[in-house]
Amino acid sequence: MALLPILQWPDAGLSTACALVAPQEDLGTLIADMFQTMYAAPGRGLAAPQVGVLKRLFVMDATWKDGPGTPLVMINPEILTFGAELATGDEGCLSIPGVMAAVLRPSTVTLRWQDEARCWQTGKFDGFAARCIQHEYDHLDGLVTFDRLVPEARVEAEETYRRHLERPA
Structure with a gap:
């Protein structure tokens, strides 16, 4: 195993929609x-494009920081339904270090995906897991947190990010 470099915004790979993972890959x-x-x-989630692989794949473990982990591999995920209730929550992103942004998202999501063995799974997620899934799924469509913000909030978040990058290491 190896640590992979995480691309940082505004790397073009983070704005590119990803291709499906082929069955034989x-x-x-x-x-x-x-x-x-x-x-x-x-982090609690990482999408393949964040490490330079433009494929529809992400890994996540929404609970490991709070107790026992629940690692999930999601290959070729498809969002089937979004819940009607919306909630705003702070989101960070490994590709946009130093920024926490309030993002409005559905509180629940039903997803279909292939697991690591390439078996199709379907599940309904709520709370932080639903937020994490939607965040990572956005990466597969070439979207980052900034793209989910209203213009004024985006300007402020980008300024926070710029200041973070200017800090001495």
Whole structure:
């Protein structure tokens, strides 16, 4: 396993819609490396385009910082339904370090995806897991947190990010 470099905004790969993962593609090493990278960052989700792989794949573990982990691999995910209730929550992104932004999203989401064994799964998620899934799914469509903000909030978040990058290491 290896730590992968995480692309930072405004890298063009973060604004590119990803291709489906082909049935014969071997993802074992990539998935292991993505989990290792996510935990080391430390994050709760990591999408393939964030490490320069423009494929519809993300890994997540929405609970590991609060107790036992629940790692999930989501290959070729499809959002089937969004819940009607909306909630605003703070979101950070490993590709936009130093920025927490209030993002409005549905509180629940039903998803269909392939697991690491390429078996199709369907599940309904709520709370932080639903937010994490939607955030990582956005990456697969070439969207970042900034793209979910109203113009005024985006300007403020981009300024916070610029200031973060200017800080001495």
